[in-house]
Amino acid sequence: MLMSSSLKKGNVELRHQKLNQEQHRENIVMAILLHEYPFQFVEHEGTRNMISYLNPDVKHVTRNTIKADVLKFYRREKKKLLDILQLVPGRISLTSDLWASITTDGYISLTAHFVDKDWMLQKRILNFHYMPTPHTGFAISEMISSLLNEWNLEKKLFSITLDNASSNDSFVDFVKSQLCIRNGLLLNGEFFHVRCCAHILNLIVQDGLKEIDSGIYKIRESVKFMKGSQSRKKKFHDCAQQMGINCKKGLRQDVSTRWNSTYLMLESALHYRDAFIHLSLSDSNYLHCPTLEEWNQIENMVKFLKVFYDVTNIFSGTLYPTSNLFFLGMWRIQCILQEEAKNPILFRSSSLSKMQSKFDKYWGAFSAILAIAVILDPRYKMDIVEFAFMKLYGDDEGNSKVNNIREKLQKLFGEYCNIDLQNQGSSYTIQTTQDQVIEGDPNDPLMVSTYES
Structure with a gap:
């Protein structure tokens, strides 16, 4: 029986708390879900002994019973979520x-x-x-x-x-x-x-990374070699100290299917470049040190890909909206590609054309709602879309693209107006042309403020 004690005037006062068997089973369900315990956890001898020690009145349950409790909990939570969504x-x-x-x-x-x-x-x-x-x-x-x-x-x-x-x-x-x-x-x-914007960036960057495949392979093997044993780690650490390198920065190993982890691996390897070169001279077992030319290529590629990495991190945020950040991020990428194309580094010239081609493919097919999202951001509004398109395409083509976005925005606005007013028994008709024919209440403050701006 669960007991708690308190000392009052030298006497021990015992207070009995009645066991709630349903609450006990609910706590077990939460433990299993939170910590991914197997259902058989409730049948383990150690688990039962611990629970019986805390309260001998507990009725032990089987894995099948707790499985049924978990499914019951799932159905209850699903019903709550259904109500929330509606x-x-x-x-x-x-x-x-x-x-x-x-x-x-x-x-x-x-x-x-x-x-x-x-x-x-x-x-x-x-x-x-x-x-x-x-x-x-x-x-x-x-x-x-x-x-x-x-x-x-x-x-x-x-x-x-x-x-x-x-x-x-x-x-x-x-x-x-x-x-x-x-x-x-x-x-x-x-x-x-x-x-998916992050997936688009991944496809674009993978074409660029192909140009330094041999260097990436050597860096990956170098990191594996260094992390292979404690003695190698110590020897590498000694080399870094001899070269005056701050060893607080970690050396990363990548996941080959995630380009941003490859970027971080290359960036951390560049920090220890002199240590790797020193290790290759002092350890005959180390065979994968990049050449000086490959180190230079990796350094140039890391500088070039920094903006891609920053934009990917912005797109991958989970605690804030990201749809309004797409347009500016991809515009920034487009500007970098255009600038690099004017003065390309020799080893990167072939990859730039592939990256630009893939970017154009997805940029041309991007959903207009992502441009509308940045327009609805009060920090930017329509001005940022006009500025971006004019800078990238010039006056004629830029104006055409801006007008296309403006028309889609008006159509979407009209759709919401109709939905709202149909619920009230009336409707708007919005003609999305330069004449901007609008039927409805002209004193509607939402309509007035929209078209005045």
Whole structure:
């Protein structure tokens, strides 16, 4: 029996607390979920002895019972999330991705992003679901459609962000057509498909890194060699100290599929360049030291890729909105590519054309909603879009692109006006031309302020 004691005037007063068996099982469920314990955890002898010592009245449960409790907890939390999603005042955006496990089983994730009634940015993982092969666009669309129906989101969606796998294009077409039939998307899904900005940058940078493949391979092998044993680490540390290098900066090892980790590996290796060169002269077992030319190439590439790395970090933020940061980030990348093309370094000239070609491919297909997002940012508004397009394309082509964005913004605004006023029994008609024909209440302050600006 659970007991607590307190000392009052030299006497020990015992207070008995009645055991709540349901609360005890709930605590076990939370421990299993938080720490990823196996269900069999509740049957371990040590666990039961510890619990019985704290309170002999506890009724021990089996793994099957606790599994049922976990599923009950899941259904309860799912119902809460369903209610939250239905009360979201605006639209909900989704992100989705596919993974393969070590055993090659496929899994698909679906995450909801929304602003709640208190104007707080929220993110909720809706599903992490087994995805059988084949992973075709039609199969993915069937799975996503069933998940959307399960969460009752068919008429609350704004967009879905995906990577650039070819199957995703056909998947989006299938899902968009189904949602449009039910009148579930704004402007027939014109802004529905958003390409993952970080994935686009990854594809662009990978073309640049191919130019220094041999140098990257040598750096990767050098880091592996140095981290291979304590004696090697000590010897490398001694070399760094002899060369007057500050050893507080860590030496990183990369994950080859993540270019930003490769960038950090190269940056940290450059800090210890003299130590690696010294080690190659003093240790005959060290065979992968880059040549002086390769070191120079790596240094130039790291300087060039710094802006890509910074923009990737900005896009990868989780505690703040990122849609309004896309346009400025990608414009910054475009400016760097154009500047480098004027005075390219010899070893990088071939990669620049490939990077520019891939950038143009995705920049030309980017969703206009990302330009609209920066317009809605009160720090920038329409001025930043006009400035960026004029700088990149000149007056004629720049004006054409600005007018295209302005027209889409007006159409989106008109759609929201119609939705709002249809709920009140009336509607606006907005003609998105230079004449700007607007039907509705001319004294509406929202309309007046928009067109005056």
